[in-house]
Amino acid sequence: MDELLRLDVTVLWTVLWTVMWTVKVVGVSVLAVSVTVELLNWLRRRYKKRKPLNEVLFFPSEVACVEHLLSPSAPHPCYCALPHGVDTSFSRLLRHVLSASSSLDLCVFAFSNTDLCRAVLSLRKRGVVIRVLSDKDYIAINGSQIGPLRKAGICVRSDGGAVYMHHKFALVDGSLLISGSLNWTLTAVQANMENLIVTMEPELVRPFVQEFNRLWELSDPARTLSNGVQTELERTAGHD
Amino acid sequence: MDELLRLDVTVLWTVLWTVMWTVKVVGVSVLAVSVTVELLNWLRRRYKKRKPLNEVLFFPSEVACVEHLLSPSAPHPCYCALPHGVDTSFSRLLRHVLSASSSLDLCVFAFSNTDLCRAVLSLRKRGVVIRVLSDKDYIAINGSQIGPLRKAGICVRSDGGAVYMHHKFALVDGSLLISGSLNWTLTAVQANMENLIVTMEPELVRPFVQEFNRLWELSDPARTLSNGVQTELERTAGHD
Numbered sequence: 428m429d430e431l432l433r434l435d436v437t438v439l440w441t442v443l444w445t446v447m448w449t450v451k452v453v454g455v456s457v458l459a460v461s462v463t464v465e466l467l468n469w470l471r472r473r474y475k476k477r478k479p480l481n482e483v484l485f486f487p488s489e490v491a492c493v494e495h496l497l498s499p500s501a502p503h504p505c506y507c508a509l510p511h512g513v514d515t516s517f518s519r520l521l522r523h524v525l526s527a528s529s530s531l532d533l534c535v536f537a538f539s540n541t542d543l544c545r546a547v548l549s550l551r552k553r554g555v556v557i558r559v560l561s562d563k564d565y566i567a568i569n570g571s572q573i574g575p576l577r578k579a580g581i582c583v584r585s586d587g588g589a590v591y592m593h594h595k596f597a598l599v600d601g602s603l604l605i606s607g608s609l610n611w612t613l614t615a616v617q618a619n620m621e622n623l624i625v626t627m628e629p630e631l632v633r634p635f636v637q638e639f640n641r642l643w644e645l646s647d648p649a650r651t652l653s654n655g656v657q658t659e660l661e662r663t664a665g666h667d
Numbered sequence: 668m669d670e671l672l673r674l675d676v677t678v679l680w681t682v683l684w685t686v687m688w689t690v691k692v693v694g695v696s697v698l699a700v701s702v703t704v705e706l707l708n709w710l711r712r713r714y715k716k717r718k719p720l721n722e723v724l725f726f727p728s729e730v731a732c733v734e735h736l737l738s739p740s741a742p743h744p745c746y747c748a749l750p751h752g753v754d755t756s757f758s759r760l761l762r763h764v765l766s767a768s769s770s771l772d773l774c775v776f777a778f779s780n781t782d783l784c785r786a787v788l789s790l791r792k793r794g795v796v797i798r799v800l801s802d803k804d805y806i807a808i809n810g811s812q813i814g815p816l817r818k819a820g821i822c823v824r825s826d827g828g829a830v831y832m833h834h835k836f837a838l839v840d841g842s843l844l845i846s847g848s849l850n851w852t853l854t855a856v857q858a859n860m861e862n863l864i865v866t867m868e869p870e871l872v873r874p875f876v877q878e879f880n881r882l883w884e885l886s887d888p889a890r891t892l893s894n895g896v897q898t899e900l901e902r903t904a905g906h907d
Contacts, residue, residue: 433673437680440677441680443685444681444684445687445688446687447683448684448691448692451688451692452688452692452695452810455692455695455696456696457697457751459700460699460700460703462706463699463703463704464703465706467707467798470867481868481870481871482870483870483871483874483875483878485874485878491686491848495771497819499858509904514776515714536848543752553702582856586860589859590854590859591854591859591860592859592860593848593849593855593859593860593861594848594860594861594862595848596848596862606847606848606862606864607846607847607848608833608834608835608836608847608848610774614831615833618830618831619830619831619832619833620826620832620833620834620882621833621834622833622836622875622878624834624846624848624864624871626871628721628866628868630721630722630841631721631723631864631866634723634725635723638725642860661829
């Protein structure tokens with residue numbers, strides 16, 4: 428009888444032990460799955476690539492006052508007759524240009540828009556490094572803003588080779604691309620049907636950065652000059 | 668003595684049981700973690716968004732033969748004097764245009780490039796729905812390809828309002844956008860410095876689709892006509 432009781436106790440003990448450990452196994456498994464899911468989720472959030480900015484602007488733009496963007500520290504609000512505080516395609520373009528903190532590379536066929544010129548000059552005052560490439564025939568046209576830029580010490584180059592330097596793009600801090608059909612003129616902004624893509628997509632920005640640097644080097648006056656001198660020397664040598 | 672032996676057996680049994688279950692707990696935990704990681708990985712791969720196409724083309728393009736693209740079923744290879752089998756910016760542009768299977772919406776300021784016209788006409792033959800918007804002043808210039816397109820029954824519209832319909836973009840099947848500074852002319856392709864962004868990024872494509880549809884409606888001749896009739900009626904009513 429005593430022996431039977433002992434056996435019963437052993438069996439009971441074993442069953443209790445098994446149940447306890449089964450609960451432990453299930454518990455730990457659930458915990459392991461939960462912890463793994465949470466950890467992977469955290470890692471995903473931590474290293475997830477942020478979606479780059481992609482925006483499209485269409486023109487003609489509504490005409491509105493942009494003084495608050497160009498003179499943000501003016502003591503009084505602007506009292507001009509234009510609508511104020513309106514978000515337009517042009518004000519968005521200005522905001523993107525004015526967001527430059529280190530560099531602005533500008534490659535435009537025609538540049539005669541005075542507001543955009545003021546924006547570039549204010550960047551210059553803030554110490555932003557500015558490089559401008561423009562078409563040789565359009566640099567000197569009436570109303571061109573290339574003169575004021577040059578007067579402010581901004582380096583402007585033009586290439587003499589191609590029929591037209593027809594690009595219309597800007598690179599803000601080497602990471603934001605503004606490109607489309609829009610020349611930097613008043614007609615383009617206020618009258619024509621135009622478009623601009625504004626993007627930080629590296630696959631789109633990178634080729635434009637490379638192309639700008641290539642064209643900048645190609646338009647180096649020293650290079651043109653040295654080529655000219657070289658040609659002159661070759662010509663003289665031919666005469667000897 | 669017998670009792671002590673029994674106790675020893677019980678203790679041994681308990682220890683053995685504990686070790687066995689510990690191994691089970693650790694094993695099942697490792698298995699749970701592995702299965703969870705694998706499952707999440709599979710789900711990530713399964714539902715991962717494919718990166719949309721993003722490409723940049725620069726011009727002037729190298730001049731090369733594109734007959735293999737325009738007449739892929741020609742019985743003999745082309746024997747023209749141009750280089751063959753060269754991948755250029757222009758051949759890539761042609762490939763993108765020719766990839767249309769359902770629709771091509773074209774919104775270009777100037778269209779005089781005969782190869783691009785052939786590409787559009789071959790799409791028309793394949794049953795692709797084509798809509799063309801062009802600038803009113805440039806539709807009738809020398810070398811314009813708008814005439815041949817209209818002769819082939821392609822619907823071409825132009826807006827009379829804006830100073831210039833200066834866009835240069837195409838939408839292939841409503842999902843691929845080709846946009847930049849390049850007009851569809853020979854000079855733009857072979858001589859000028861130009862750019863084109865080719866993208867399937869929905870955030871960039873969607874606004875262009877909407878803008879094309881807006882401009883298409885705006886340029887509906889029936890609308891212009893009915894507006895004209897309306898004005899005429901109003902004028903007549905004013906006289907009564």
